[in-house]
Amino acid sequence: MQNQVISKKDLAGFVDELIKSKAAGEVIGIKTQGNKFNFGSLKSAAELRLDYDISLLPPKKYFFPQTETVLKYEAGANPRVEPVVEEKSMCIIGVHPFDIRGILLFDAVYGGNNPDPNYFLKRNNTVIIGVDCLKPNPKAFAASMGTAATDEGFDLMLTDIGDSYFVTVGTTKGENLLKKHAKAKDAKGGDLEKRDKARNDALKNYKVSLKMKPEEIPALLDANWESKVFHDKSETCFSCGSCVMVCPTCVCFDVQDDMALSLKGGERYRRWDGCMLTEFAKVASGENFREHKEQRFRHRMYRKGKYLVERYKYLGCVGCGRCATHCLAEIASPAETFNLIKEAK
């Protein structure tokens, strides 16, 4: 597959064409929200902002909505139950490489032995047009996590090389969309170097870094279960769940029933849940297996640094900086905790 170059003007044309033709379903992209950025439905290419740092919520919300009905039932003497699975085609424009890594983890979690149709009937019909993050968030540390770039998980990947975007083609689906709807040209000698230079320069813009190789985190955690860092850091935790709600690798959910007032039937839905919330590990008998905020804080750090990567091969933290940005107590950054543990040794 031949990589391409597209002028900024022609990229806008491509986006408008995708919106108009609905060739890849609903077009979603990065827009401003207040003084922040977030993913939303695009009405025109003019709304699209590819020079952003992070979105408020990661793009996982399109495959794994905040609240999602999964069953409908009629109650009573002869209950009838049927699955509710929303199927959707979309094209998401402007996904950063670290967020793509988050999606790859999601694919592994929601696939596996018990694949989840609610996830895959949205995910399978999604075109991902990524964009390299050249202006990272001040709390981000993707460079040192090795997640600032990715060679998988996208159909097309854009890199700002000045007047135009370098387009790394990831799939035939992406290539065909480009051929049919965009005025792009084959990349020529020098273009690839421009892309790589842009990517390399961006690495220098990361202000926070993990002071070890990411592969070393599991062993570091293995040796430091009793570390005082977990206690000290969690002292100011609000147990507010912000860190887990905004995380591109937090996959957990709660399941609840909602019965209609007529009592004739209702719905079962799932909603984002997270291990930093007080009730997460509580069982019906009242026992709470992670009663203290220190236990919850440690569990989250182990999930980010060890459990997920050991189970699914993809890192449980992609260094996007969202948790650190949203945490009012300023304790959520995994890099900071891992660094502190290492320094304390």
Place this chain on the structure above:
Amino acid sequence: MVMQLTPKQSIHLPRIATVARVDTLSNREKVFEFRFDDGKELGQKPGQFVELSIFGVGEAPISVTSSPTQKGYFELAVRATGGVTNKLHTLEKGAKVGIRGPFGNGFPIETLKGKDILFVAGGIGLFPLRSLINYVLDNRKDFGEVTTLFGCRSPLERLFIGQLEEWNTCKDMSFLETVDTCQDDSWKGNVGVITTLFPKVHFNPVKTYAIVVGPPIMYRFVIAECIKKGLADDHIIMSLERRMKCGVGKCGHCQINGLYVCQEGPVFTYAQVKSLKEAV
């Protein structure tokens, strides 16, 4: 990554089952016999659990108490503690529920074949263990010596009393029972916590597996007794309780360290549990 799926494969979709029989076990526990409306078997292994749905209330993980050797139906013994289980206790014969599963690994039957077995059940820990005890009794020739210890808080909390009497007189298995305390003289048997039964049992630790199920506090003391008797860590097998919400390794609620109880558990060896800081 493309995974071709249809809505019918929903991980949340239960099968409808009907309550065929309800028996009261004590003031807080009942046992329910279920039959699937499509006539199929549950196909569980002893030690596995199901997700029980009561539509409008929710879902709860419940271990299966009947042995797969009993065909045509399965039983769930349930203490009324949460929303779903309290509602279940109000259901009568003919009521319909949803069932997903069976889930989890179950007890390692192949490992246990030809071995001596020491069952240790505390309180409602008897519910999951009963599936294996009955399985072993129904396939008696496949196993060596079998001993069962059962302890509960008071004579009023004894469960499956008819079955306990059967086990007490059954020649295929030695059976010892105790209650923690008894205020009156209604109880003629042993009094004291379950570990007080240990001096009364003798087994060859090399060819014996202990299978222990009970409340979290019981594990620490029973495991110590097992080790004192010379059992190796991987010969002590236990079943752990967590909040298995989805049953299929997605929702994250049942994690013990890096393991999902609904996937790698609920049955673990003490050798595994020892390396898990969050287990007991």
Place this chain on the structure above:
Amino acid sequence: MKPRVAFFDFTGCEGCQLEVLNFNLEIVDLIGAVDIVEFREASSDHSEEYDIAFIEGSQTTQKDVERVQKIREKAGILVALGACSCTGGVNALKNRFPMEENLKVVYGDAAKYYTTIPTRPTSAYVKVDVHLHGCPPNRNEVISLVKCLLTGKKFELCHNPVCVECKLAENVCAFERGEFCLGPVTRGGCNAVCVTAGRKCWGCRAPVDEPNINSEKELLAKYGLTVDDVLNQFKLFNGALEVSK
């Protein structure tokens, strides 16, 4: 038989009852599911027979206390509806001043005809089975409680701080907008309605089970506020609660 529901109003703005009336189409379903036997804002019916009593407003006179105690005797389930009943709410602001002064300011020369007592939550006088927090309470939570009462399911209050719903709603954090917000220590269940509307959380739904008050004080201090500012903010809705002391 359908459960009989009664609404009783005490000291408050009656906005909680108004919120119930605002259910739109769901009010029709609600009327189908329960018998509303007492609801001053919507009906002239009166009844002495009821299963579920919703208490709106706080008790600010000795007569109020006796009345709520009588209601408690008759009600199978007693629900504190809204901030005034749950925590004392805005009414508890008067607790900062001597009661005689309050009477004088409000009634002037007529003060001698009135009495008043410090505002306390309804639970200070009678056993409250369910607290439906908020100023006003969240209508979905009210409906959800009724559903639970009808189905026998246990009603669970939201245990999470407002931040959870605020993140789910994709709001820009109020702190990021330069506001100081009580969301991190306040019980959710409101869908973060105030922050979503561009405001901040004032804590009308009372603190979560384990509020990290020290951390909130540190946080507000970081935003240049004094301990008094912080306490004043807490006390707007939670003046009668221990946590704001």
